[in-house]
Amino acid sequence: MDDFYRDYILDHYKNPRNFGTLEPHDLEHHDVNPLCGDELGVHLIVDEQGTITGLRFHGQGCAISQASASIASEELIGMKADAAAALGADWMIELLGIDISPTRRKCALLSLKVMRGATTGDASWPQ
Amino acid sequence: MAPVAASLDVRADFPLLGRGFAYLDSAATSQKPEQVIGAIDSYYRCSNANIHRGVYALAQEATDLFEGARERIAAFVGSEPATTIFTRNATEAINLVAYAWGAAHLEAGDEVLLTHMEHHSNIVPWQLLCQRQGATLRYLHVSDDGRLSLDELDEVLAGGRVKMVATAHVSNVLGTINPVAEIAARARAAGATSLIDGSQAVPQMPINVSEIGADFYVWTGHKALGPTGIGVLHGRRELLESMPPFLGGGDMIATVGFDSSTWNELPWKFEAGTSPIAEGVGLGVAIDYLAAIGMDAVRAHERDLTGYALERLAEIDILRPFGPTDLDHRGGVVSFEVEGIHPHDIAELCDREGVCIRAGHHCAQPLMREMGVPATARASFHVYNSREDVDRLVDALQKARKVFEL
Numbered sequence: 460m461d462d463f464y465r466d467y468i469l470d471h472y473k474n475p476r477n478f479g480t481l482e483p484h485d486l487e488h489h490d491v492n493p494l495c496g497d498e499l500g501v502h503l504i505v506d507e508q509g510t511i512t513g514l515r516f517h518g519q520g521c522a523i524s525q526a527s528a529s530i531a532s533e534e535l536i537g538m539k540a541d542a543a544a545a546l547g548a549d550w551m552i553e554l555l556g557i558d559i560s561p562t563r564r565k566c567a568l569l570s571l572k573v574m575r576g577a578t579t580g581d582a583s584w585p586q
Numbered sequence: 587m588a589p590v591a592a593s594l595d596v597r598a599d600f601p602l603l604g605r606g607f608a609y610l611d612s613a614a615t616s617q618k619p620e621q622v623i624g625a626i627d628s629y630y631r632c633s634n635a636n637i638h639r640g641v642y643a644l645a646q647e648a649t650d651l652f653e654g655a656r657e658r659i660a661a662f663v664g665s666e667p668a669t670t671i672f673t674r675n676a677t678e679a680i681n682l683v684a685y686a687w688g689a690a691h692l693e694a695g696d697e698v699l700l701t702h703m704e705h706h707s708n709i710v711p712w713q714l715l716c717q718r719q720g721a722t723l724r725y726l727h728v729s730d731d732g733r734l735s736l737d738e739l740d741e742v743l744a745g746g747r748v749k750m751v752a753t754a755h756v757s758n759v760l761g762t763i764n765p766v767a768e769i770a771a772r773a774r775a776a777g778a779t780s781l782i783d784g785s786q787a788v789p790q791m792p793i794n795v796s797e798i799g800a801d802f803y804v805w806t807g808h809k810a811l812g813p814t815g816i817g818v819l820h821g822r823r824e825l826l827e828s829m830p831p832f833l834g835g836g837d838m839i840a841t842v843g844f845d846s847s848t849w850n851e852l853p854w855k856f857e858a859g860t861s862p863i864a865e866g867v868g869l870g871v872a873i874d875y876l877a878a879i880g881m882d883a884v885r886a887h888e889r890d891l892t893g894y895a896l897e898r899l900a901e902i903d904i905l906r907p908f909g910p911t912d913l914d915h916r917g918g919v920v921s922f923e924v925e926g927i928h929p930h931d932i933a934e935l936c937d938r939e940g941v942c943i944r945a946g947h948h949c950a951q952p953l954m955r956e957m958g959v960p961a962t963a964r965a966s967f968h969v970y971n972s973r974e975d976v977d978r979l980v981d982a983l984q985k986a987r988k989v990f991e992l
């Protein structure tokens with residue numbers, strides 16, 4: 460097995476979980492990684508307690524950006540929206556479980572950036 | 587004329603390639619031969635002084651080196667020193683024209699005609715110009731096999747509003763060699779000015795800008811074996827003479843008063859401030875190097891590698907190349923997609939095998955949208971590449987396929 464393109468990364472890439480759109484939805488954001496043209500959007504449903512009860516990512520990108528969105532989606536559903544907004548880069552990188560080179564870092568963090576945009580309106584890159 | 591050898595053997599002239607890479611990203615920037623690196627080194631060690639103003643012999647020596655480079659560069663592409671202006675790169679050359687020509691010649695209601703295959707550097711300056719002047723941008727389409735249609739050009743020109751036609755000579759994504767002499771002639775007949783972006787053409791084929799006949803022709807040094815920080819604008823003399831300057835400062839003036847100044851003669855009118863002297867000297871040696879190989883031989887080599895690459899890449903059934911299939915209309919660039927593997931991942935897996943290729947939108951987002959892909963992988967060739975580099979690419983792609991279990 461490849462150290463970087465591990466089985467679970469490829470599985471999430473080829474069979475992304477929670478992908479598609481949600482209509483209606485409460486929150487949304489769409490963003491790009493200008494470096495490579497990867498695109499990702501998110502639709503969220505948030506209940507009265509502020510819990511994320513529905514989430515779908517959509518877009519296109521490399522294995523790393525797509526797999527991180529898919530892997531993150533499984534953690535994000537059920538989380539409070541404000542807690543999700545506060546997640547940092549380390550959370551995502553750890554969750555991915557592979558060594559990310561500086562050039563691929565933005566691929567890995569695009570899904571979190573999009574989540575921030577949807578939950579806070581501030582779509583800055585997670586630190 | 588004797589048939590030119592299709593295969594060059596100059597890899598040893600390029601020190602960086604001693605690291606063992608199959609460097610297939612020359613469309614982004616080329617590697618530099620020892621001769622160019624040595625000329626820049628020697629310029630700083632032995633001949634460095636500011637040009638044009640010094641009285642002492644060393645300053646004259648530096649001036650002669652720089653202006654000598656300009657003369658050879660002009661001759662290399664069939665132009666003249668007075669109408670060969672040094673800029674920072676192709677992008678700055680296009681901006682120079684968009685400002686200096688544009689402000690004087692473009693009015694509200696006029697049109698600037700581009701094509702869908704332009705690099706961002708031949709789009710954004712025109713967008714800014716059109717916004718300033720209230721003019722409209724229009725685009726020619728690109729066919730499925732990556733070609734422009736002269737019929738469509740004629741139709742748009744017949745509207746009578748086009749004042750500028752700007753297009754790439756060779757596409758950095760599709761490799762398409764556009765019929766630029768035809769385009770320039772039709773633009774002229776319709777009363778429009780033309781600009782050709784030769785960034786990908788000058789490095790790989792014989793170019794004669796007088797024969798092409800466009801009003802402006804731009805290119806960039808670092809893709810033509812030269813250093814970064816220097817580009818070239820060739821312009822028609824009457825236009826350059828009638829245009830106001832682009833940047834103001836030293837070197838571009840004849841006299842300076844408190845309220846106004848008069849401009850230096852061509853080409854210096856458009857070269858404000860201290861020039862990229864070492865870069866000019868380096869670019870001069872780069873074109874000497876290319877001229878010594880012979881641009882017909884360079885073109886034959888690029889053509890051979892492109893043909894070989896298209897042939898070998900066809901072995902990978904999930905791979906789809908973009909651009910013209912006819913090698914007569916195609917330069918040394920092969921963009922492709924592999925079904926099921928994103929270009930980013932392809933480039934990363936190639937990198938592991940020491941194969942340097944590009945992945946992304948190649949600064950041509952409008953074209954990517956037209957092609958219906960978010961990005962492509964791209965291999966591009968220069969004189970130092972060999973069929974073996976192509977073989978290494980194909981091997982790396984086969985390995986990538988295994989990793990992705992396709």
Ligand SMILES: Cc1ncc(COP(=O)(O)O)c(C=O)c1O
Pocket residue numbers: 613614675676677678705707708754756757758783785786806808817949
């Ligand atoms: C067709 C084309 N035009 C213009 C440019 C811009 O060159 P530079 O960035 O050196 O100005 C490039 C290079 O990327 C190119 O491929």
